[in-house]
Amino acid sequence: MQEYPNQKVSVRYGPDSGLSNSFVPLSGISNSLTPICNESGEYSIIKTDRYGFNNLDDEWDKPFVHSFFVGDSFTHGACVSENNNIIGEFKKLLNSNESSTLNLGYLSNGPLLYYATYREYSKNIRPKHVFFVYWEGNDLQNLYEERQVPLLNKYVQEKQFSQNLIERQDEIDKHWERLQTIQTSDNRINKRTKSSFLKFLTFLYVRQRLELYERHNKNQIFIDQVNYNLKNDKTIMQTFEKVLIDFNSEVQEKGGKFYFVYLPDYQRFKLDENKKQKHHKKNEILKILKKNNINLIDISL
Numbered sequence: 001m002q003e004y005p006n007q008k009v010s011v012r013y014g015p016d017s018g019l020s021n022s023f024v025p026l027s028g029i030s031n032s033l034t035p036i037c038n039e040s041g042e043y044s045i046i047k048t049d050r051y052g053f054n055n056l057d058d059e060w061d062k063p064f065v066h067s068f069f070v071g072d073s074f075t076h077g078a079c080v081s082e083n084n085n086i087i088g089e090f091k092k093l094l095n096s097n098e099s100s101t102l103n104l105g106y107l108s109n110g111p112l113l114y115y116a117t118y119r120e121y122s123k124n125i126r127p128k129h130v131f132f133v134y135w136e137g138n139d140l141q142n143l144y145e146e147r148q149v150p151l152l153n154k155y156v157q158e159k160q161f162s163q164n165l166i167e168r169q170d171e172i173d174k175h176w177e178r179l180q181t182i183q184t185s186d187n188r189i190n191k192r193t194k195s196s197f198l199k200f201l202t203f204l205y206v207r208q209r210l211e212l213y214e215r216h217n218k219n220q221i222f223i224d225q226v227n228y229n230l231k232n233d234k235t236i237m238q239t240f241e242k243v244l245i246d247f248n249s250e251v252q253e254k255g256g257k258f259y260f261v262y263l264p265d266y267q268r269f270k271l272d273e274n275k276k277q278k279h280h281k282k283n284e285i286l287k288i289l290k291k292n293n294i295n296l297i298d299i300s301l
Contacts, residue, residue, distance in 0.1 A: 024151050025172040026117045026165060027052035027106065036107075037079045044079045051121060051169060054082070059100040065125045066099035068256075070114035071133030072142070074263055075105025086133070105133065110142020115243045116155045119250070120165045126254045132247065136280040136300075137265035143243075144236055156242055237281070241288045248294050260289055264300035 028034060030052045036044040049055040054077050069075050069087055077085030083092075087103040094101060102125075104117050114132055122130075146152050154161040165172065244260065251258040265280065282300075289296050 022151065023163065023168075023171070023175075024149060025175055026113060026120060027104075027172060029173050029176050030169050031057070036077075044077070044081065046077065046082070051166070052172060053106070054085075054087075054103050059102055062098070062100040064099040065102060065127040066094060066096070067101045067129045067131065068118070068122060068125075068127035069101070069103050069105055069131045069133060070109075070117050071105035071131075071261075072109045072135055072139070073105070073107040074135055075103060075133045076107050077103065077105070078107055102127070108142065110139050110146050111240055111243050112143055112146035112152050112155065115247050116152060118247065119155055120162060122254075123162075123166065127251075127256050129257050129259065130247075130251045131259050131261050131297075132244070133261045133263060134285075135263045135265070136268070136282065140236060140240065140281065143240060144233075147236075147239060156239065156246060159246075237284055237288070240285075241292070244288060244294060245292055248292065257295065259295045259297055261297045262300055268300060 028048055030048055030050050032048050032052075034046045034048055036046055046054045049057040050060060067090065069090075071086075073079075075086055077087065080088075082088050085103075087101055087105075091101050102121075104121055106113070106117070109117070111132075111134070118130065151163075248258040262282075262285070268280065286296070288294075
């Protein structure tokens with residue numbers, strides 16, 4: 001089994017993302033070992049399933065799907081062992097080997113990608129419960145970025161739209177493998193030689209510092225723009241509501257139940273009540289959920 005660093009987490013779904021208007025992968029490399037991070041003294045390593053998600057592959061073969069989770073790194077299980085992430089703990093409570101619980105969370109995803117992922121990978125299944133795991137820390141910011149990609153907008157504009165990603169896993173694998181090849185060119189120079197002189201001749205260190213500086217500046221400008229628009233652009237919340245309405249409706253059409261899970265940012269417990277409500281738009285979100293009769297599981301209480 002091949003081992004790959006997690007490439008998808010490095011992709012920004014905003015301007016200059018380099019993503020095609022005809023193909024946007026929503027998962028990682030299939031059947032591979034993927035090191036994620038090291039926050040506890042050892043690396044969290046994920047063994048991906050046939051579609052590049054963090055599941056045991058045979059979860060897709062079980063006759064009955066009890067639960068289907070979409071979300072970002074919290075759902076994906078970044079920096080946590082498989083048994084101790086959100087889905088692992090849920091499986092312990094469920095205590096059943098007869099039905100499957102599918103984890104389709106992925107690092108850096110936001111609401112539009114949650115919905116797109118469900119649309120693509122639930123075609124042949126009818127999950128009884130679908131959990132939309134929302135993190136107030138940056139999910140609205142991610143939604144702003146995702147709206148910059150025309151193809152992703154088609155998921156809310158066209159009810160029957162699909163990239164048919166289930167049939168395109170080879171293409172997805174090659175996409176991320178190609179990106180991995182491009183991004184590791186300088187690392188090969190580092191590994192091939194211990195000569196500081198050769199590294200000097202290739203301007204390796206200078207190029208690395210310039211790339212980091214340019215990337216930081218570009219990301220900061222984009223983040224500042226996103227934060228400004230979140231405060232002033234009402235269409236962000238309109239898009240957010242439409243995603244939830246459509247998502248809830250499609251789950252119900254398949255006979256399932258849709259749950260909005262509200263995960264708080266740790267800053268929520270440091271800010272006073274007025275600041276945290278204003279910053280994270282929680283009151284607006286709760287009104288949307290109540291207005292549209294969407295089930296809420298609020299972890300921030």
